[in-house]
Amino acid sequence: MDQDKAQTPSNKVFKHGAVEIYWLKHDGFKIKAKEGVVYIDPYKLSGDQEKADILFISHDHFDHLDETSIKAVVKPETTIFCSDDCKAKISDLVDVDSVISLFPNDEYIFGHLKIVATFAYNIEKPFHPKEKQWLGFLLQIAETKIYFAGDTDHLKELESIECDIGLFPVSGIYVMDAQEAAGLANVIKPKVMSIPMHWGAIIDDQNRLVGSIDDAKKFCELCQGPSQILTPIS
Numbered sequence: 001m002d003q004d005k006a007q008t009p010s011n012k013v014f015k016h017g018a019v020e021i022y023w024l025k026h027d028g029f030k031i032k033a034k035e036g037v038v039y040i041d042p043y044k045l046s047g048d049q050e051k052a053d054i055l056f057i058s059h060d061h062f063d064h065l066d067e068t069s070i071k072a073v074v075k076p077e078t079t080i081f082c083s084d085d086c087k088a089k090i091s092d093l094v095d096v097d098s099v100i101s102l103f104p105n106d107e108y109i110f111g112h113l114k115i116v117a118t119f120a121y122n123i124e125k126p127f128h129p130k131e132k133q134w135l136g137f138l139l140q141i142a143e144t145k146i147y148f149a150g151d152t153d154h155l156k157e158l159e160s161i162e163c164d165i166g167l168f169p170v171s172g173i174y175v176m177d178a179q180e181a182a183g184l185a186n187v188i189k190p191k192v193m194s195i196p197m198h199w200g201a202i203i204d205d206q207n208r209l210v211g212s213i214d215d216a217k218k219f220c221e222l223c224q225g226p227s228q229i230l231t232p233i234s
Contacts, residue, residue, distance in 0.1 A: 020032040045072045058120060083102065168196060169196075194228075196215070
């Protein structure tokens, strides 16, 4: 494997232009730019955390709508974007500036941030039904387009996405496996970097590790463009 193409877990931050991307573990990310601090699906965070200007929650599963993590990162001025079925629960959980529900294909401009909600569902698995209208996100921050796939399979609706950085689930079982995720990445062709997520954090109720470092490495091996495995900061 080309070590310049698929780096081993040694970096806690990926930087591109004015944007810094930190992997928190599982599907959780913190994105920092001069415009502010953005979190996506923070998981197993507690204590003193850098506060979010904007928080995205893709769907209501426990490992994405993690109540402890949400409480740890929000402040009264935080704006939260989420799938519609999360809105009431989050509104009851925290007192923040606003909680805004999104549906697939919604577009939203919030200050300097451009948001497109994308489809995220399973084709043959039962875990993420299309009718739930759960989400991925395409975010444009400081001229950088970041695609967060969410919990999804390789969908035709996603193949026209254009991004600089792609964040793809690789665990299999509940989402795409590494080969399927690399297949989607190779169609989308992120201009700068593809990063694997959804691995290494969850033991499911059948005592299975949901994604391993081997899945992340396989994803990188199969990606035709640049790829990188991040080390979680939490």
